[in-house]
Amino acid sequence: MGATRWAVGVVGVVAAVAVLAGCDTPPAPASAPGPTGAARPAGPSRPPADRPPGAAAPGPAAPSAAADEPCPAGGVRVRQGGGDSAMGVRIMSIELVNCSAEPYVLEGHPQIRLLDRKRAPLEAEVLHGSGGIAGGVPNMDRPAERVTLEPGRTAAFGMLWRNLVTDPSVPAAEGWAVEVTPRPGAPVVTAELTHSVDLGNTGRLGISAWSAATR
Known part of the structure; x- marks a missing residue:
């Protein structure tokens, strides 16, 4: 999976969130229980030297389509990308691969x-x-741009949320799949997740605009 321009590096996200937690925000409610699926890695890894600045480190392996699996009717597949968490703030990318024989515009x-x-x-x-979920996260608020994917190329968008329980009477929410409509009128495609989008009961999720992968 290609690294993507939208996502901030893991170390940068942790630093940004730590500053916010120390300077701008009141004491946060208790974090909701984490995902009950596969355990998170022991710690974030540093990007290799050839990864573009600001790109996210790869997350745990996500379910991926077999090479011989037919391309969906819409001409694209989606899958879980990289991500990280710090002090109750989560980030995750969702990648889209153009598996058709024609350019795909987002x-x-x-x-x-x-x-x-x-x-x-x-x-x-x-x-x-x-x-307003968390400030100081580069690329989450960048202006939208037109992205043309040649066959086999990848784009991505980022997701940002807090894992907090703000109301004990409301059950915590966990998403284990993401349905994506890449562009108006396109068929829905689904990304299965190995780590949940654990919103607690905040009920809010921020997403960035599409951005092309860099190689």
Whole structure:
């Protein structure tokens, strides 16, 4: 999977969130229980020398399509990309691969919907950009741009959220799949997740605009 321009490096995100937690925000509510699936890595790894500045370190291996699997009707596949967490703030990228034989054009923000373990939709407010969830996260609020993907190339968008329990009477929400409509009128494609989008009960998720991968 190609590294993507949208995502901030893991070390940068941790530093930015730490500054916010120390200077701008009141004491946060307790974090919600983390994902109950595969355990997170012991710690973030530094990007290799050939990864572009600001690109996210790869996350845990996500389910991926076999090379001989037919390309979906819409001409693209989506999959979980890299991500990290720090002090209750989470980031994750969702990658889109053009598996068709023609260029694929993206612009603006995708439409997304989170699904729980039983594939029921979660109620969550999807915000364009960081949405006040956390500041100082580069590329989450960058202007949308037109992205033309040649066959085999990759684009991505970022997701940002807080894992907090702000109301003990409201069950914590966890998304284990993301339905993505890449552009208006396109068929929905689904990315299965190895780590959940654990919103707690904040009910808010910020997403960035599409950005082309860099190699």
